[in-house]
Amino acid sequence: MTAFILRRLWQMLPTLLGVILLTFxxxxxxxxxxxxxxxxxxxxxxxxxxxxxxLGIDQPVYVQLWIFIKQVMSADFGVSWSTNEQVSQIxxxxxxPSLTVLVPILIIETVLSVALALGVAYVxxxxxxxxxxxxxxIAMSVSLLVYIIVxxxxxxxxxxxxxxxxxxxxxxxxxxxxxxxxxxxxxAVGIAPNTRLYRTFFLDEINQDYVRTARAKGLSENTxxxxxxxxxxxxxxxxxxxIYLPGLLIxxxxxxxxxxxxxxxxxxxxxxxxxxxxxxxxxxxxVAIATMFANLLADxxxxxxxxxxxxx
Amino acid sequence: xxxxxxxxLPPLPGLDEDLGLALQGRGLWTxxxxxxxxxxxxxxxxxxxxxxxxxxxxxSALSPNIFDEPDFAAMHAPPSLAGQHWFGTxxxxxxxxxxxxxxxxxxxxxxxxGATVAVxxxxxxxxxAGFVGGKTDSVMMRFLExxxxxxxxxxxxxxxxxxxxxxxxxxxxxxxVSWLDMARIVRGQTLSLKxxxxxxxxxxxxxxSFGIIRRHIVPNALGIVAVYxxxxxxxxxxxxxxxxxxxxxxxxxxxxxxxxxxxxxxxLEAAPWELAFPAGxxxxxxxxxxxxxxxxxxxxxxxxx
Numbered sequence: 001m002t003a004f005i006l007r008r009l010w011q012m013l014p015t016l017l018g019v020i021l022l023t024f025x026x027x028x029x030x031x032x033x034x035x036x037x038x039x040x041x042x043x044x045x046x047x048x049x050x051x052x053x054x055l056g057i058d059q060p061v062y063v064q065l066w067i068f069i070k071q072v073m074s075a076d077f078g079v080s081w082s083t084n085e086q087v088s089q090i091x092x093x094x095x096x097p098s099l100t101v102l103v104p105i106l107i108i109e110t111v112l113s114v115a116l117a118l119g120v121a122y123v124x125x126x127x128x129x130x131x132x133x134x135x136x137x138i139a140m141s142v143s144l145l146v147y148i149i150v151x152x153x154x155x156x157x158x159x160x161x162x163x164x165x166x167x168x169x170x171x172x173x174x175x176x177x178x179x180x181x182x183x184x185x186x187x188a189v190g191i192a193p194n195t196r197l198y199r200t201f202f203l204d205e206i207n208q209d210y211v212r213t214a215r216a217k218g219l220s221e222n223t224x225x226x227x228x229x230x231x232x233x234x235x236x237x238x239x240x241x242x243i244y245l246p247g248l249l250i251x252x253x254x255x256x257x258x259x260x261x262x263x264x265x266x267x268x269x270x271x272x273x274x275x276x277x278x279x280x281x282x283x284x285x286x287v288a289i290a291t292m293f294a295n296l297l298a299d300x301x302x303x304x305x306x307x308x309x310x311x312x
Numbered sequence: 313x314x315x316x317x318x319x320x321l322p323p324l325p326g327l328d329e330d331l332g333l334a335l336q337g338r339g340l341w342t343x344x345x346x347x348x349x350x351x352x353x354x355x356x357x358x359x360x361x362x363x364x365x366x367x368x369x370x371x372s373a374l375s376p377n378i379f380d381e382p383d384f385a386a387m388h389a390p391p392s393l394a395g396q397h398w399f400g401t402x403x404x405x406x407x408x409x410x411x412x413x414x415x416x417x418x419x420x421x422x423x424x425x426g427a428t429v430a431v432x433x434x435x436x437x438x439x440x441a442g443f444v445g446g447k448t449d450s451v452m453m454r455f456l457e458x459x460x461x462x463x464x465x466x467x468x469x470x471x472x473x474x475x476x477x478x479x480x481x482x483x484x485x486x487x488x489v490s491w492l493d494m495a496r497i498v499r500g501q502t503l504s505l506k507x508x509x510x511x512x513x514x515x516x517x518x519x520x521s522f523g524i525i526r527r528h529i530v531p532n533a534l535g536i537v538a539v540y541x542x543x544x545x546x547x548x549x550x551x552x553x554x555x556x557x558x559x560x561x562x563x564x565x566x567x568x569x570x571x572x573x574x575x576x577x578x579x580l581e582a583a584p585w586e587l588a589f590p591a592g593x594x595x596x597x598x599x600x601x602x603x604x605x606x607x608x609x610x611x612x613x614x615x616x617x
């Protein structure tokens with residue numbers, strides 16, 4: 001296992017290098033000259049030259065690339081162009097609020113959709129199954145935007161069950177008061193497509209021979225479903241979760257924006273609006289790294305769930 | 313061994329033609345069409361979707377209003393069938409019926425384009441990687457892995473920041489990121505198709521690699537491609553609506569369903585119809601695509617699902 005993890009970490013290096021090159025290329029050749037962005041509309045050639053020296057973009061490309069690689073390795077992306085705050089500081093303070101909302105969404109949504117999917121897969125073809133599937137398809141077709149707009153308006157503004165938006169100081173206040181509605185809406189959005197997907201995973205397993213064998217030897221339905229079917233279907237479920245995980249951080253920035261949660265997603269939007277390249281670069285690299293680790297975590301989890309999996 | 317012309321059992325009266333028909337054999341697509349047409353929800357969705365598309369393409373001609381022309385006499389006017397503004401007007405007095413249909417045109421175009429690019433690039437890329445295999449496959453897949461490490465939304469936002477917020481760029485950006493999953497799916501299919509006998513036969517007969525990919529691999533993988541492409545359209549439309557909502561997508565006075573939602577949300581209290589009509593159209597369209605996709609999957613991949 002350790003050898004496998006080490007080897008996989010080693011294999012990440014070329015991918016990481018690719019990500020760094022792609023990011024570098026995008027920002028340096030496609031992104032335009034940041035000196036003009038920074039100098040603003042009224043600028044003299046001296047000012048532009050001055051800014052270029054400050055940013056180090058008057059140096060040859062390979063020197064710049066080397067600086068960027070060093071930045072990635074030391075996790076120090078300099079200061080934000082718009083607020084002069086340390087980028088590492090920005091990320092460190094924004095990650096907390098994001099996780100406060102995302103982790104509960106992920107856990108609640110996964111538990112509920114796995115349970116629901118297992119239930120409807122068990123009674124497949126019945127009226128219950130078909131109606132739940134239709135409800136899921138309808139729920140899936142309602143855009144996240146509509147959920148948020150209507151949810152915020154009806155539940156928070158009209159009925160006053162939740163604060164409309166805001167963020168406090170203490171963790172418990174944030175989690176229980178300010179995150180409650182965002183979490184509720186996040187779960188509502190994710191549960192429908194996941195239930196549909198997991199149901200197909202369970203159905204694939206339910207039709208297998210080992211399920212018939214398990215029934216034939218007199219195991220209770222609970223044991224068959226929970227110990228046999230659920231465990232075997234966990235592999236595709238884990239794959240789905242891991243694909244979904246890094247995107248979740250960014251993907252829920254609509255939620256962060258609507259509810260004024262000072263998280264990573266909102267920071268991305270702000271950075272884009274201000275053309276704040278160091279922040280965007282840093283978040284790009286971190287998200288890519290998170291994706292790679294999520295893939296590694298998926299492989300390790302496969303092994304834990306299913307001893308037959310060969311780690312190569 | 314069985315000769316279709318001579319039935320083993322004496323034919324039942326009136327079943328002659330039926331028997332002859334059954335023995336002719338049916339192709340995958342004929343079979344799939346039958347199964348699809350039997351799925352009432354999918355057929356109804358196809359019909360509704362057709363209506364929506366027709367309305368979006370040609371419907372603006374029904375109304376005398378122009379999408380970017382304010383009617384200062386009627387700002388935030390409620391919908392009325394008797395009056396001039398069937399869906400009401402927005403904060404500037406622009407007719408919402410025309411704007412909703414225009415938004416639909418943009419949103420549907422984004423969806424269709426994303427799916428087309430995904431089908432063209434994704435299928436070819438995936439089929440090539442899977443069929444050629446070896447080093448080429450590793451390099452192509454590693455490249456895919458790098459692209460996939462960027463969250464899709466993020467990549468598009470980056471492109472938007474760099475190139476400015478122009479309409480055609482949304483199309484390019486969405487197309488550029490939509491093909492990744494498709495390539496993976498097709499590669500997986502290709503890997504399993506590659507070992508089938510008919511591919512070996514084609515190789516023995518001296519058909520070139522590209523010829524095999526084009527004539528044998530791609531048509532056989534087309535079923536799953538069709539299903540996935542149908543399900544990709546709604547996700548592309550949603551994606552565009554997020555972008556437009558964040559102000560990164562379609563710019564005024566052009567509009568899309570996402571941009572209309574954004575405006576509707578602002579005046580939800582005073583003029584709920586400004587949200588209701590675009591949202592209704594968006595949700596109905598996505599719903600139809602999801603049902604059609606389900607129907608296609610049941611028709612082309614008949615497993616117990």
